[in-house]
Amino acid sequence: LRPRADASGKYSAIIEASKEILKQNDRGGYTIPAKGLYPYQWNWDSALVALGWASLDETRAWEELEKLLSAQWNDGMVPHIVFHQPSPTYFPGPEIWGSVESPRGSTGITQPPVAAISVRRLFESAHDKELALKTATELFPKLLAWHRWFYKARDPEGTGLVATLHPWESGMDNSPAWDEALERVPVAKLPPYERRDLGHVNSAMRPRKEEYDRYLTLVYLFRDADYDLKKLYNLSTFRVTDLCTNSILHRANLDLQWLARQIGRDDADQEIATWIARTQVAFNSLYDPAAQIYKCRDQLTGQMIDASTSAGFLPLFARVADTAQAAALAATLERWLKKVRYGVPSCDPTDARFEPLRYWRGPVWAIVNWMITDGLRAYGYDALAETVELHTLELVEQHGIYEYFDPVTGAGAGGSYFSWTAAMCLAWIL
Numbered sequence: 001l002r003p004r005a006d007a008s009g010k011y012s013a014i015i016e017a018s019k020e021i022l023k024q025n026d027r028g029g030y031t032i033p034a035k036g037l038y039p040y041q042w043n044w045d046s047a048l049v050a051l052g053w054a055s056l057d058e059t060r061a062w063e064e065l066e067k068l069l070s071a072q073w074n075d076g077m078v079p080h081i082v083f084h085q086p087s088p089t090y091f092p093g094p095e096i097w098g099s100v101e102s103p104r105g106s107t108g109i110t111q112p113p114v115a116a117i118s119v120r121r122l123f124e125s126a127h128d129k130e131l132a133l134k135t136a137t138e139l140f141p142k143l144l145a146w147h148r149w150f151y152k153a154r155d156p157e158g159t160g161l162v163a164t165l166h167p168w169e170s171g172m173d174n175s176p177a178w179d180e181a182l183e184r185v186p187v188a189k190l191p192p193y194e195r196r197d198l199g200h201v202n203s204a205m206r207p208r209k210e211e212y213d214r215y216l217t218l219v220y221l222f223r224d225a226d227y228d229l230k231k232l233y234n235l236s237t238f239r240v241t242d243l244c245t246n247s248i249l250h251r252a253n254l255d256l257q258w259l260a261r262q263i264g265r266d267d268a269d270q271e272i273a274t275w276i277a278r279t280q281v282a283f284n285s286l287y288d289p290a291a292q293i294y295k296c297r298d299q300l301t302g303q304m305i306d307a308s309t310s311a312g313f314l315p316l317f318a319r320v321a322d323t324a325q326a327a328a329l330a331a332t333l334e335r336w337l338k339k340v341r342y343g344v345p346s347c348d349p350t351d352a353r354f355e356p357l358r359y360w361r362g363p364v365w366a367i368v369n370w371m372i373t374d375g376l377r378a379y380g381y382d383a384l385a386e387t388v389e390l391h392t393l394e395l396v397e398q399h400g401i402y403e404y405f406d407p408v409t410g411a412g413a414g415g416s417y418f419s420w421t422a423a424m425c426l427a428w429i430l
């Protein structure tokens, strides 16, 4: 184990501020990402935020995951947003997502499945072992059902890599990796709508109208099909192999297998092992040796997507890179870090599409850095991991606990008092 980053009390201000943010954003059993901008429970935010709660209140950390998984659909899917209480500050809310056939209090798409990773971490670090065993045992079948859903709904051909059907499912909404695939989505005649995000954040830091029109086109298409998992896979005019989702799912399977052994669910071992073995091989098809990074794939054209993004480093978090691939990724990351003041930019800073302030097209995100540093350390790149970690803590210290940061100037952007940024600080420091 590494010594606590805070051995000298250097980060006590960040720790206090981070704890305060989680408390302020607590809505009783779940944490909103940020007041106003994101007033509901977001899936992967919550799973990561649970890691922050762990250092404050273990019971509350477990609750976060229980609450998220309580919104699981009968088919196993865990939705990307759960609408626990109505809120006028976010669009599209339940009034858009709900349908007569499915008046559910959630969206009908998912997000990267971080939950099993968090359950393992909470379980390993638990002081209250009894609570950990009890809760992990209760959550295990739900996690297993969700992962099964991924393979059934999103990999019906059994390739070992699952499909993402909406940019919102990737968690990296307007990544340059989605530009071409999204451009091909024919925009439907949409009912007029108002972008509430633009009431909270400068439009220069958010996705553009062209993107939002297509995000909504896909939502209406899915809703009209009543979110039927079989229909959606064939119907969606956007279908990609996302590195973020697949890296997280694979890592989550490793952690789920570990958990199965801890809680005496050895009966699930074989099924999880089959997923793991298949994906381990399939990931090689996403590695681009010329660019020295992994790339996403457009499933509708079959083409590898020509965009290097921070998701390209996440196979380290998944542990699917071999030694040579890991060395290449570390070298690529070093090159990127020479081009910006703070790492890790969400898009290759030498790419013409790089925009330092626009959401997933350039800014630094603490959660991605947390996953990348975990991966780098697993492959022995400790010094590089330390650099990325220190960059993030410096950003937070100097600019505040923002949603994301400009990699060139360090300016904080998007939402402020942001839960998962706070949680990652706690997970790193404590």
Ligand code: 9YW
Pocket (backbone or CB within 6 Å): 033, 038, 042, 043, 044, 045, 170, 171, 172, 173, 197
């Ligand atoms: C939106 C909450 C979410 C994250 C996503 C991020 C953003 C919401 O905020 O999406 O309306 O665009 O892209 O990853 O879960 O923090």
